[in-house]
Amino acid sequence: MSSWWAAIHGYRHPVLDAALHAQVDRFAHVMFGGLTHAPAVELAELLTGITGFDRVFFADSGSVAVEVALKMCVQATGVPRILTVRGGYHGDTAGAMSVTDPDGMHGLFRGHVVEQVFVSRPPAERTPGDLDEVTEALGSQRFAAVIVEPVVQGAGGMRWYDPSWLADLVGLARAAGVLVVFDEIATGFGRTGELWGMDHAHVRPDVMCIGKALTGGTMTLGAVLTTDEVGERIGGPFMHGPTFMANPLACAVAQASVSLLLSQDWRGAVERISQELYGGLAAARDLPGVADVRVKGAIGVIELDEPCGMSVLQPRLVAEGAWVRPFGRLVYTMPPYVCTTEDIAVITGAIVRALS
Ligand SMILES: *Cc1c(COP(=O)(O)O)cnc(C)c1O
Numbered sequence: 001m002s003s004w005w006a007a008i009h010g011y012r013h014p015v016l017d018a019a020l021h022a023q024v025d026r027f028a029h030v031m032f033g034g035l036t037h038a039p040a041v042e043l044a045e046l047l048t049g050i051t052g053f054d055r056v057f058f059a060d061s062g063s064v065a066v067e068v069a070l071k072m073c074v075q076a077t078g079v080p081r082i083l084t085v086r087g088g089y090h091g092d093t094a095g096a097m098s099v100t101d102p103d104g105m106h107g108l109f110r111g112h113v114v115e116q117v118f119v120s121r122p123p124a125e126r127t128p129g130d131l132d133e134v135t136e137a138l139g140s141q142r143f144a145a146v147i148v149e150p151v152v153q154g155a156g157g158m159r160w161y162d163p164s165w166l167a168d169l170v171g172l173a174r175a176a177g178v179l180v181v182f183d184e185i186a187t188g189f190g191r192t193g194e195l196w197g198m199d200h201a202h203v204r205p206d207v208m209c210i211g212k213a214l215t216g217g218t219m220t221l222g223a224v225l226t227t228d229e230v231g232e233r234i235g236g237p238f239m240h241g242p243t244f245m246a247n248p249l250a251c252a253v254a255q256a257s258v259s260l261l262l263s264q265d266w267r268g269a270v271e272r273i274s275q276e277l278y279g280g281l282a283a284a285r286d287l288p289g290v291a292d293v294r295v296k297g298a299i300g301v302i303e304l305d306e307p308c309g310m311s312v313l314q315p316r317l318v319a320e321g322a323w324v325r326p327f328g329r330l331v332y333t334m335p336p337y338v339c340t341t342e343d344i345a346v347i348t349g350a351i352v353r354a355l356s
Pocket residue numbers: 061062063064066089090091092149154155183184185186187211212
């Protein structure tokens with residue numbers, strides 16, 4: 001599970017541990033209001049360098065990064081409303097819940113969160129008129145932004161959709177003067193086979209959220225990247241200032257993790273894991289109760305006809321040699337990129353045998 005998809009380099013990686021040790025010997029934290037520090041500056045330069053964005057805001061987690069992104073768009077436009085799609089997941093805080101699928105895990109809090117506007121889930125395959133709802137929504141009211149997970153919807157159902165739909169969505173939003181936010185918290189750092197999910201569609205948003213694998217699964221950190229243009233539209237100070245903003249330990253280890261990733265043949269590793277997941281999970285296709293088996297990048301998913309009954313299934317997975325955490329009708333794996341061919345065989349073998 002890479003600890004909720006974050007530990008892409010595995011556990012106790014010496015490079016990440018050394019970065020943390022070195023930083024704690026310099027200083028652990030200092031407020032980031034009116035002060036700055038090398039770990040944040042260096043990480044910001046690295047992130048803007050590899051993405052082409054101009055500005056970075058460091059947040060405490062993925063959910064907070066989503067809150068920050070939405071607030072940036074609202075402050076920049078003066079419009080309160082956000083457009084999004086069904087089937088998405090953007091985090092557990094109130095603003096993030098408001099753009100997460102309302103029929104999903106946050107259903108209990110419906111009355112508590114702001115009501116945003118949802119259109120149908122992005123399609124796995126294109127059909128004529130599959131953006132009509134978006135066109136209609138954009139034509140009928142004003143929005144600060146549209147937010148989506150590029151190409152792969154993660155915790156909302158582990159589904160992928162046609163990249164050309166994303167490209168067309170961006171085109172429609174731009175034509176309507178609506179800012180585009182990509183939540184790359186799950187899809188970033190190579191997980192889908194490209195460095196970013198958006199690379200499958202060759203598009204760029206106005207605002208991008210990252211998190212999860214940013215620190216290689218060692219510390220909590222999220223970041224929001226944006227352009228000078230959005231920064232200028234925000235005008236004065238952006239009204240968000242977390243106490244532990246740009247925590248130096250998290251920034252130092254993030255810099256080490258991203259640099260380590262980029263110094264390796266991550267694309268080759270993800271491609272190999274992808275093929276091994278595909279081959280290893282294929283046997284599940286013929287099992288009764290299996291609705292679908294799908295693989296994208298280093299993500300392997302088996303979708304069942306019925307909820308999997310985690311309390312029964314998980315001990316069996318462990319007994320078969322792999323700790324996997326299914327949810328709902330999904331049994332899935334997102335292994336660290338350091339997994340060897342043998343490691344992947346252990347994971348896929350355990351899943352197939354446990355399901356059998
Ligand atoms: C995990 C996730 C979040 C929330 O990140 P946290 O660090 O858990 O708050 C937001 N968006 C997506 C797409 C995620 O996968």
